[in-house]
Amino acid sequence: MKPQNKLSTGRHQEQAAGEQTAAANSSALEFQSVEELLRHDAAQTAVPPEIARRLSQSIAQSRSRRPWWRKLLD
């Protein structure tokens, strides 16, 4: 069992080392242009969900403040 364990440990180490190399490689990127870099950055940038929540509240507030005659016209 022990040699198997050793082999298994060795494989784990190799696998871990391989994963580290892959991770290092995956973090290195090349962009052909500034625009490509900015597109990548935009794709990584999430819109905060608070914006939609605030927008929904603002719309509700502005609609409740409208005079009755304006509501009839819309």
Place this chain on the structure above:
Amino acid sequence: MNQTCAEVHSSAAAESQLLPAEISALYDAHSRAIYYLALRFLGDAHKAEDATHDVFLKALRNIKQFRGDSSARTWLYRIAINHCKNVRSAWHDRHVLPSSDNEFIERLPGGDSPLHILETKELGERIQRALDGLPAEYRLLLLLVSDQELSYQEAGALTGQSADAVRGKLFRARKAFAGLFAKTE
């Protein structure tokens, strides 16, 4: 608690369902582009949140004036650019020294060669620092043309110049950005 990017996206999609029908489709389709433009143009996440909120509120108030002469994306960009310029003139220009010195840009070493990124950690911060060093016009042009939904002609219409002028300025903007970006390493 840290949220993953996918969790933030699904959360944002769920939030947009709270919006009235006439604005929710616009918000779903364009909020990312508008938020990104505001974020990188203003260089501040809180100001970008406020700006995105205000842009969509203005869009809803003026939705009857949108005649479809341009794309909805272009129409929203126009509102966003005006809004962000007002925010900048109210605060940014009083606090940040302008960097539109042509000689300074000429001295930057950047060129058309590919940009190699060895470490993606803090990439957004590096991009922001490089953009902050550019004149506002170059920053805006780079952000607009990086959106594949926008042609050079549309970017020119949004910034009040011809497509050829956009091409000419982009050459210098790319060079300046690459030089500034290299300095952020």
